[in-house]
Amino acid sequence: MKETAKLTILGCHSANPTGDKFTTSQVLEMQGHLFLIDCGEGTQMQLRKARIKFSRVQHIFISHLHGDHFNGLIGLISTFRLLGRKSPLHIYAPKGVQELITLQLKLSGSWTNYPLHFHELTLKKSETLWEDEKVVVKTIPLRHRIYTNGFLFQTKVGLRLINKDAVEGLALSPKHYRMLQEGESIELENGKIFTNEELTRPPAPVKSYAYCSDTVYDDAIVPLIEEVDLLYHESTFLEKHAALASETKHSTAAQAAKIAALAKVKRLALGHYSSRYNDKNDFLEEAKPIFENIILSEDLKTILF
Amino acid sequence: MKETAKLTILGCHSANPTGDKFTTSQVLEMQGHLFLIDCGEGTQMQLRKARIKFSRVQHIFISHLHGDHFNGLIGLISTFRLLGRKSPLHIYAPKGVQELITLQLKLSGSWTNYPLHFHELTLKKSETLWEDEKVVVKTIPLRHRIYTNGFLFQTKVGLRLINKDAVEGLALSPKHYRMLQEGESIELENGKIFTNEELTRPPAPVKSYAYCSDTVYDDAIVPLIEEVDLLYHESTFLEKHAALASETKHSTAAQAAKIAALAKVKRLALGHYSSRYNDKNDFLEEAKPIFENIILSEDLKTILF
Numbered sequence: 001m002k003e004t005a006k007l008t009i010l011g012c013h014s015a016n017p018t019g020d021k022f023t024t025s026q027v028l029e030m031q032g033h034l035f036l037i038d039c040g041e042g043t044q045m046q047l048r049k050a051r052i053k054f055s056r057v058q059h060i061f062i063s064h065l066h067g068d069h070f071n072g073l074i075g076l077i078s079t080f081r082l083l084g085r086k087s088p089l090h091i092y093a094p095k096g097v098q099e100l101i102t103l104q105l106k107l108s109g110s111w112t113n114y115p116l117h118f119h120e121l122t123l124k125k126s127e128t129l130w131e132d133e134k135v136v137v138k139t140i141p142l143r144h145r146i147y148t149n150g151f152l153f154q155t156k157v158g159l160r161l162i163n164k165d166a167v168e169g170l171a172l173s174p175k176h177y178r179m180l181q182e183g184e185s186i187e188l189e190n191g192k193i194f195t196n197e198e199l200t201r202p203p204a205p206v207k208s209y210a211y212c213s214d215t216v217y218d219d220a221i222v223p224l225i226e227e228v229d230l231l232y233h234e235s236t237f238l239e240k241h242a243a244l245a246s247e248t249k250h251s252t253a254a255q256a257a258k259i260a261a262l263a264k265v266k267r268l269a270l271g272h273y274s275s276r277y278n279d280k281n282d283f284l285e286e287a288k289p290i291f292e293n294i295i296l297s298e299d300l301k302t303i304l305f
Numbered sequence: 306m307k308e309t310a311k312l313t314i315l316g317c318h319s320a321n322p323t324g325d326k327f328t329t330s331q332v333l334e335m336q337g338h339l340f341l342i343d344c345g346e347g348t349q350m351q352l353r354k355a356r357i358k359f360s361r362v363q364h365i366f367i368s369h370l371h372g373d374h375f376n377g378l379i380g381l382i383s384t385f386r387l388l389g390r391k392s393p394l395h396i397y398a399p400k401g402v403q404e405l406i407t408l409q410l411k412l413s414g415s416w417t418n419y420p421l422h423f424h425e426l427t428l429k430k431s432e433t434l435w436e437d438e439k440v441v442v443k444t445i446p447l448r449h450r451i452y453t454n455g456f457l458f459q460t461k462v463g464l465r466l467i468n469k470d471a472v473e474g475l476a477l478s479p480k481h482y483r484m485l486q487e488g489e490s491i492e493l494e495n496g497k498i499f500t501n502e503e504l505t506r507p508p509a510p511v512k513s514y515a516y517c518s519d520t521v522y523d524d525a526i527v528p529l530i531e532e533v534d535l536l537y538h539e540s541t542f543l544e545k546h547a548a549l550a551s552e553t554k555h556s557t558a559a560q561a562a563k564i565a566a567l568a569k570v571k572r573l574a575l576g577h578y579s580s581r582y583n584d585k586n587d588f589l590e591e592a593k594p595i596f597e598n599i600i601l602s603e604d605l606k607t608i609l610f
Contacts, residue, residue, distance in 0.1 A: 016387045019353035041380045042347045048324035065412040067383045071376070075346045078372045082321045096412040103408060107370040107401040109451045146414045 004304050005030045005155075005207045007230065010046035012271035012297035014236050014250075015068035022046055022299050023068035024272060026232070027057070028209055031134040031155055036060040037211050043072035044079050050300055055085060059130060061137070062093035063213060064148035065100075073097075074104045081112050088115040092129050094147045095120040121149060126224055134158070140224050142215035144249045150212035152224060160200040167199050207305065210265070213272050216246065217255035222263045230305045231265040232297070234272035235283050241274075253283040257290035267305065271297035309609050310335045310460075310512045312535065315351035317576035317602035319541050319555075320373040327351055327604050328373035329577060331537070332362070333514055336439040336460055341365045342516050348377035349384050355605055360390060364435060366442070367398035368518060369453035370405075378402075379409045386417050393420040397434050399452045400425040426454060431529055439463075445529050447520035449554045455517035457529060465505040472504050512610065515570070518577050521551065522560035527568045535610045536570040537602070539577035540588050546579075558588040562595035572610065576602035 006029040011022025023040030027050070034056040036043075047054060060076075063069055073091070080089065089112075091097060098118040105111055119129065121139065130137045133156065140150035159181035167180075176186045185195045210225040213234035225231055236250035245252050251259075253270055260268035268291055270283050277283075280296050287294050295303060311334040316327025328345025332355070339361040341348075352359060365381075368374055378396070385394060394417075396402060403423040410416055424434065426444065435442045438461065445455030464486035472485075481491045490500045515530040518539035530536055541555035550557050556564075558575055565573035573596055575588050582588075585601050592599050600608060 016384050019350050041377065042350065045324050045347065066415070067380055067409070067413055070413075071380045072346065075372055075376045079321050094412075096408075100405075100408055100412060103401075103405055104372070107399075107405060108372055108375075110371070 003204050003207070005153075005209060005229070007209065007232075007269075007303045007305070008050050008052065009269075009271065009297045009299060009301045009303070010043055010050060011040050011299050012273065013068075013299070014272050014274050015066070016275050018275055021275070023071075024063075024213060025069075025072065026211065027052055028153055028211075030153055030207065030209070033059070033135060035137070035153060037151060038063055038069040038213070039071075039073040039076060040068050041071040041075075044076045046300065047076075050302075054080065054083060055087070058087065058090060059137075060089065060091045060093075061129070061151050061211075062091065062097065063142070063150060063211070064144060064146055065094050065096060066146065066214070069214070074101060077101065077105075077112060077116065078108070078110060080114065081110065085112075085114040088117055090117045090119060090130070092119045092121060094149075095122050122147070126152075131156075138224075140210060140212060140221055142212060142221065143218045144214045144216065148214060150210065150215065150221070152208065152210050152228070154208040155204075155206050157206055158203040160196065160203055163199055163201055170194075170199075209305070212259075214250060216249040217251050217259070219259065219262055222259065225259075225263045225265065227264050227266070229266045230269060230303065231260055231263065231267070232269045232271060233259055235270040235287070236272050236274050238277065238282055238286055241276075253286040254290055257287035257294070260291040260294075267293045267295060267303075269295040269297050269303060308509050308512070310458075310514060310534070312514065312537075312574075312608045312610070313355050313357065314574075314576065314602045314604060314606045314608070315348055315355060316345050316604050317578065318373075318604070319577050319579050320371070321580050323580060326580070328376075329368075329518060330374075330377065331516065332357055333458055335458055335512065335514070338364070338440060340442070340458065342456060343368055343374040343518070344376075344378040344381060345373050346376040346380075349381045351605065352381075355607075359385065359388060360392070363392065363395060364442075365394065365396045365398075366434070366456050366516075367396065367402065368447070368455060368516070369449060369451055370399050370401060371451065371519070374519070379406060382406065382410075382417060382421065383413070383415060385419065386415065390417075390419040393422055395422045395424060395435070397424045397426060399454075400427050427452070431457075436461075443529075445515060445517060445526055447517060447526065448523045449519045449521065453519060455515065455520065455526070457513065457515050457533070459513040460509075460511050462511055463508040465501065465508055468504055468506055475499075475504075514610070517564075519555060521554040522556050522564070524564065524567055527564065530564075530568045530570065532569050532571070534571045535574060535608065536565055536568065536572070537574045537576060538564055540575040540592070541577050541579050543582065543587055543591055546581075558591040559595055562592035562599070565596040565599075572598045572600060572608075574600040574602050574608060 010025035233256035315330035538561035540558040
C-alpha cells in the first residue's frame with residue numbers, strides 16, 4: 001500500500017491567464033488512483049508537461065462551471081477519444097455539464113468511443129461522491145457566485161499492521177493473522193491469549209486532502225476539513241483588496257490562513273492568484289503570521305504528503 | 306495606407322496537442338484590421354505571447370466546430386469581459402456556435418458586457434462575410450468531415466497613385482487630383498488634355514490571403530484562390546498516410562503543394578501537422594518538388610506579405 005499522496009498543481013491562476021500562467025487544475029494521486037480536480041483551459045497540455053499518464057484518470061471533479069475551472073474539459077474528453085481510450089470516465093460536476101458536453105460533442109460530430117458518465121451535483125450539503133475500499137471522496141459546499149463545491153479526499157482507516165518482531169516464533173494460522181489485522185485478540189492452540197495490542201501496530205495514518213476553490217471566506221467549512229493533511233484554499237486577493245474579494249466571492253491570503261488555523265490543518269497551499277499581483281511572496285507574507293505551514297502553489301509544482 | 310499584411314501563426318498543430326504545441330489559430334493583420342482565424346484551446350495565451358493587443362480583434366472567423374479549431378473561443382470571450390471590453394465582437398462560424406456559446410455563458414453566470422454578434426454560416430457556396438472600403442472577406446467552401454469553410458481575405462483595388470514627377474509644374478485643382486485618382490483623364494483651364502496614364506500609376510497591388518483548413522484534397526477551390534499572395538493549406542499528413550488523409554478528410558503535404566501549383570499562388574504555408582511526425586522538414590521535402598515557394602508554419606511564427 002503506497003502511503004504517500006501526491007498533488008500536482010497543473011494550474012493555479014485565476015481567470016484571465018497570461019501567456020505562461022495556467023488556470024485551475026490539479027491531479028491528486030492517492031492509493032493508486034489519479035483524481036483530476038478542475039480542468040481549466042490548457043489542462044491537457046499541462047498533463048503532458050507533468051508527464052502524467054492520461055489513461056489512468058478515471059474520475060474528474062469539477063468545482064463549478066466558471067470557465068477558468070472548466071474550459072479544458074471538452075478538449076480532454078476529445079483527446080481521450082483520439083488516444084483510443086476504452087475505459088469509462090466519470091465526471092462529477094454541477095448540473096448543466098451533461099447538456100453542455102453533449103452539445104459540444106454533437107456539434108463537432110465526435111462522440112466518444114468510451115463510456116462517459118456524468119454525475120451532476122445539486123446538493124447544498126456535503127455528500128459522498130465516490131468510494132472504494134481505500135478512498136472516499138466527499139463534497140465541501142462552498143459559497144461563490146455560482147453553485148460550487150470543494151472536494152475532500154480521504155484514505156480510509158486500513159487494517160492494523162502485524163508487529164513482525166512480536167509474532168516471531170508464534171505458530172499463527174492465517175485465521176489468526178486476519179483476526180489480528182481486524183483488531184481482535186487471539187487464543188493460540190496451547191491456550192495462550194494475546195491481546196491485539198501486543199501483536200499489532202495501528203493502521204497506516206489516514207491521509208486527507210481538502211480542495212476549496214472558489215469560495216468567499218466561510219468558516220462553515222471548518223468542521224468538514226478539520227485536521228486534514230493538506231488544504232488547498234483559494235487566495236485570489238490580498239487584504240488590500242478585501243472588499244473586492246467579498247464582492248466577487250473570493251478570499252484573501254489572510255482569510256485562507258484563518259480557515260487553515262481554525263481547522264488545525266497540517267499544511268495550507270495557497271493559489272488561484274489574481275493576475276493583478278506580480279509577486280507571489282506577498283501572499284506568503286500576508287498569510288504566514290496567521291498560519292505557519294504554507295506552500296505557495298505554482299504551475300507544475302508537486303506536493304507530497 | 307499600410308501595404309504589408311502580416312500573418313501570425315498562433316498554433317499550427319492538429320488535435321491531440323502535446324505540451325508545447327498549440328492547435329489552430331492565426332491572426333491576420335491587414336489594412337489596420339486584426340482578424341482572428343480559428344481559436345483552438347490556448348489561443349488567448351498565444352495571443353499574449355505574441356504580444357497582440359486583444360482589444361483590436363473585432364472579427365473572429367471559425368472554419369468548423371472541431372475542438373482543435375474552436376475550444377479556445379469561450380475562454381477568449383470571457384477574457385474580453387474581464388478586460389472590460391466595450392466594443393462589439395463579431396463571430397462568423399458554422400450554425401450551432403450561438404447555442405453553444407450562449408449555454409456556456411449561461412452556465413457560468415457570466416454574460417458579456419459588450420455586444421456579441423453571431424453570424425452563423427450554412428451556405429455551401431462562397432459568400433462575402435464582411436467588407437469595408439479596403440478589405441473584403443469571403444468564404445471558401447471546404448470538404449471535411451463536418452461543415453467547414455476556409456476564408457479569403459483581399460484588399461480592394463485602391464485609388465490610382467499620382468505620378469508626382471509628371472504633375473510637377475501643372476496647376477491642378479483638388480478636383481483634378483480626385484479625377485486622376487479615380488482613373489479619369491483631365492482637361493486643364495488652358496485647354497490642354499492629359500490622359501490618366503500620363504499622370505498616374507496603378508493602385509497599390511491587391512493583397513490576398515487564403516486560409517484552407519481543414520480539408521481533403523479538393524481542386525474545386527482552385528478558382529477561388531487563384532494567384533493569392535499567401536495560401537495556408539492544411540497538410541495534416543505525409544503521402545505515406547494518404548489513405549488515412551482521405552479517410553479522415555485531411556490533406557497531405559504533396560496535395561497542398563498541388564493545390565498551390567494549380568492556383569498559381571505566390572507562397573504556400575503548410576500546417577495542421579499530425580502529432581505522429583517528429584520532423585516538420587519531411588513536409589517540406591515532400592511538397593517542394595511540386596511547389597517551390599513554401600513556408601513551414603510554426604507556433605508564433607510571423608509571415609509578412
